Amino acid sequence: MINDLVSDALTRIRNAGMRRLPVTTLVHSKSVEAMANILVDKGYIESCNVIEDGVKKTIKVVLKYNESEKTVINEMKRVSKPGRRVYKGKEDIKRFKNGYGTIIVSTSHGVLPNDKAYELGIGGEVMCTIW
Numbered sequence: 001m002i003n004d005l006v007s008d009a010l011t012r013i014r015n016a017g018m019r020r021l022p023v024t025t026l027v028h029s030k031s032v033e034a035m036a037n038i039l040v041d042k043g044y045i046e047s048c049n050v051i052e053d054g055v056k057k058t059i060k061v062v063l064k065y066n067e068s069e070k071t072v073i074n075e076m077k078r079v080s081k082p083g084r085r086v087y088k089g090k091e092d093i094k095r096f097k098n099g100y101g102t103i104i105v106s107t108s109h110g111v112l113p114n115d116k117a118y119e120l121g122i123g124g125e126v127m128c129t130i131w
Helices: 005-018 030-042 114-120
Strands: 023-027 045-053 056-063 076-078 102-107 110-113 124-130
Touching (some): 005 023, 005 056, 005 124, 030 056, 030 102
Antiparallel strands (some): 045 056, 076 124, 102 110
């Protein structure tokens, strides 16, 4: 049984990147699906598709590599954990790594990247950071 689906998804993507696998599968939840879609929009992964197998759902993630066969993701970190939730206001999530990185934030308007949350003027729970 997996308690934290977001950290499990981040770990699966990180491990698949270290092994240079082309595809990995994640356990489905709405927040993991939203996070994967943000990673696709920001260019960290190639694509993601929800696969339904009866009642069970999984997310198939195609990883993205650069010309030297290295993953384009340098670092993925889970910030807010089940034992310690981390919340930030809109001013605290303005930029990450001088604009090269992304903070994924769970807000009242859904799961958003930091630039979109700043435009809307809302803060929320910091799920993870990626660069």
